[in-house]
Amino acid sequence: MPRTKTLHAIFDGNVLRPEESVDLEPNVRYLITIERKEETGQSLWDILSKFSGKVEGPEDWSKEHDHYLYGIPKREKGRTE
Numbered sequence: 294m295p296r297t298k299t300l301h302a303i304f305d306g307n308v309l310r311p312e313e314s315v316d317l318e319p320n321v322r323y324l325i326t327i328e329r330k331e332e333t334g335q336s337l338w339d340i341l342s343k344f345s346g347k348v349e350g351p352e353d354w355s356k357e358h359d360h361y362l363y364g365i366p367k368r369e370k371g372r373t374e
Contacts, residue, residue, distance in 0.1 A: 301330065 298317075302309040309325075317323065333340070348354075350361070360367045 298315070300315060301312045303312065304310075351357075353367075354361060357367050359365050
């Protein structure tokens with residue numbers, strides 16, 4: 294049964310050097326698949342902010358969203374339903 298191992302390595306121009314120790318059996322042929330790891334330097338919030346935006350609307354948008362979306366009457370002031 295084949296085992297799959299993922300590791301990070303740096304290519305120095307001649308050879309791939311693993312960033313951590315590897316537990317591989319010596320003198321065994323291995324199949325290596327190479328995928329470039331893009332380092333963005335951005336946080337998750339920076340990446341997500343590309344997909345977010347703002348919607349212009351009335352100040353009570355969040356409290357009265359049913360009124361604006363479905364046309365039901367606005368809630369009475371003071372009600373806490």
